[in-house]
Amino acid sequence: MNYHLKQLVLIIIITTTITLKINAGNLNSSLSDDFLNQCFNGDEFDCSSKDIEKIPVPLFFSTGNSIKFAYNKISDLDQQLTDNGNVIKIDFSMNKLRNILESAFSNLTSVEEIDLSHNQLWLFDSETFTSLSNLKSLDLGFNSINFVDSDLFRESQKLTKLCLNKNSLSVIPEEAFEHLTNLEELDLNDNQLKELPDNLFRYNLKLRTLHLSGNNFISIPSNGLKEIPNLYLLDLSRNRFTRLRYPAFEKLSKVTVLRLDGQNELRSIGPHTFQGMDRLTYFYASDNKNLRFLDSKAFLDNKTDKPMQLSSFVFRHNSVTTLSGQLLDWSKVGMVDLSGNPWNCDCNLDWMIQLEMPNELKERVICDHPLYLKDRSVFNLTSEQFKCSFLFNHEFTIIGTILLIITISMIMVVFLYIVVKLLPCSKFRNPFRKNYGYSKVKVSRKGKNYDLEWDPALGDPNN
Template sequence: MKFKNNYVIIFTFYYFFLINVTTHGDTDNNTLSRETTITKNFAPLKKSDLCTKCTCDLANNLIDCTRNLNSLLSKEEWDVLMDGDFVLETIKLDHNNISKIPILQTYAVKNLYLGNNQIDSIAIGAFQNLSEMTSLDLSHNKLTSKVLLPDVFRGPYTVTDFKALYNLKSLNLGHNDLHFLDADLFEHVPNLEELILCSNNFQIINGVSEVAISGLASLKILDISYMQLKILPQTILHGPRDLETFIAAGNLFSKLPKALTYAKNLASLVLNENPIEDLQGDNIFPMMTNLKYLSMSYMPKLRHVGVGAMSELQNLTELILSDNKFLVEIDELALAKNLSDGQYMNYPPLEKIYLNNCNLTAIPRSLLVRWDKLGVLDLRFNPWNCDESNDYLINILLPQINKTTPILAKNVECSSPPVLQNVAVLKVATDRLIDNNSSSSIFWIGLLVFIFIGFPITLGIIVLYRRGCFYLNKNDSVTSHALYNRAKFNDDFQI
């Protein structure tokens, strides 16, 4: 009996235990179920006050607040973006009166434009909550080297350290008041592929700035134009081995930068508006086997492109030497490279050549071998010499240009000899063709006249002549007949 009572007690305890567990389990499951069914009610972004002030282009995933703000977006306006029913990948806040950048709120923006403002202060970690950002434009502001510190670009804090902004690929710092770069400026943006520093008055790239730039191993585009640079550190391009586009226009280079020796993978090079006088001797391009695009326009002193100046650019497809007012000569071997130490030369596969607005009077025929492969050849506005020494330009190149790109055949005029001054080169070629055709026509007409009239007359004269019709002296005729009279038969046997 006692055993039976114990059994009842144990059974009762176990029963209530199961009920309790089941009840709590159902409660937890119901709570979880309710939590999973709750969804955030996003506000319609298009109807917000922010999209009334700015232009919300949902089709292109952007909001454009250009020239509409006196300060950065307020917390409430950022909340409108975050709570909106649409994620905008591009935010344009340029051409406003923004002067300071605080730590920005979390948002999945990819392209942030803050150019053309009055920014002179950036908070440490200002962009740490924009981890998806790939492009940042801070150009045309008042940033100084003291303001632009490495921790400005640091990412969010983790247990051990700050994360990097791994997705940031393009950074535009052009048109500011920078004079140097902190050596560690880009430590938090290790995957940067495009860096624009143009129109900052550096004058020289010192050691710490060189360390900052050369440490960008992933860099593909570098713009250091209009920075008043006279020289470049020779090893500045040694680090970014994958550099594809290098823009160094508007500086004070009197010679080609030796740093180009390290730009092995460079595909595009822009050296416009540099005071380089001659490309010859030791001032020629190093071997750059991947270079396809070269622009050296508006050079204020360039006069000569000498032997072998571009012979190491054997994959060049587009060459721009336009608007060089003092350029008088391009040597016939400027592009040629002797690969076999023999008589045959190799030439780059050029497709476009721009030589307009220079001071050229002639163009050597052997500058290229396959002129017919050119898609564009611009020779306009040069003082061309139109005598026989420039016959290839007049009779071959200009007619060829006129067939492919007629607009480029206009404004190609003679400067000499004086009788042809200001005459279109194409007209000179046409007139010569007409003259040649006229001469050819006269020849063929004369030949036909001879065949149909002169030949029968000549043949008749020959026949009459053979019949003796032209021997007017009778004695001569008799004597002549006597010479050809057959001897008598009997005379042959006279002894």
């Protein structure tokens, strides 16, 4: 009896559960339209931050010019979105998207901007964006993309901005961007790139802004950049350069803004490094913790023997101790920031107090050496306080010479010890003396001993 009663109870529980699920499903279906209607706000459909895991019904957007499902938990975009031809912007950022239906955007022909950043996308169907002939901005940043297929953009000739930052790109095919003839801004920050194909940008003649920060370049990819005739801003921050020297930038004549921030391995910038950058106006090189040397001729044109005319020179939080007054024509540099460097306030730096800088920046230009000026602002010193003594100017030479003398002396002591202790103690035969067959004998005469050489044929020498 108990057995049959348990079976009956189990059947009732299962039946009740199924019924509840069916009713819940019907309830969700009936509520979904009302729920989505709450997202409409004038010209905008905004269902952001509502913990949505799945778009509940096929969507038709009869009004509005934007669709937003940002900050949700959607993993699959498996619905075809349809509108009345007015939607301009689509935002599915900050979700968990892994898959997008091939035809998800096929009916949204008026769309100009799509944001799919901060998801888990790694592969796209080649037809995903083909119907979006009016697309101008595409953000695919913060995903897991490791390959760029040129077919993905074959109908995107109007695209002006493409973001592929924070992905897993280590290689970019030469033909990747060949269809993007109107591309103006490309963001490839924070990938794993080591080089660029020589002809990568041969069709991107309108490209003006290129972000290559946070990659693995060990040298300037000048051959890959030379095809860009109108490049205005180039960001090469946070790469793996150890030193920069001529002719690294010679082919980048149109670059106006150059960023070299956060180079943890960069140690020196040599003479004429920026030779050929005829339009360079804004220079940023900050937070390079191992950068200790900037050559006085780094910005000197070796053809005209004149420094470049910069409007902005931001050079803060590096490890450079001194800077040449001949580096630039400082009177023509509008914005100068030299804060956060361990300045050696000797006679080579007295020119700096003539610089025009905002007071808040002047307070951060601090002496690190000599000790009697440590932690004092450069701009609070007088020209007489910037002194150079012989010892101070030659301290490294003197210390090096002393160390060399000590090292040589120690080597000589060790060598003499080996000669005295390890070679056999014996009398050396004179190599120039001929041997006539004499024998060495000891002779005693009147209490004194003598060592003689004696011919044995003459008998005993003691007799």
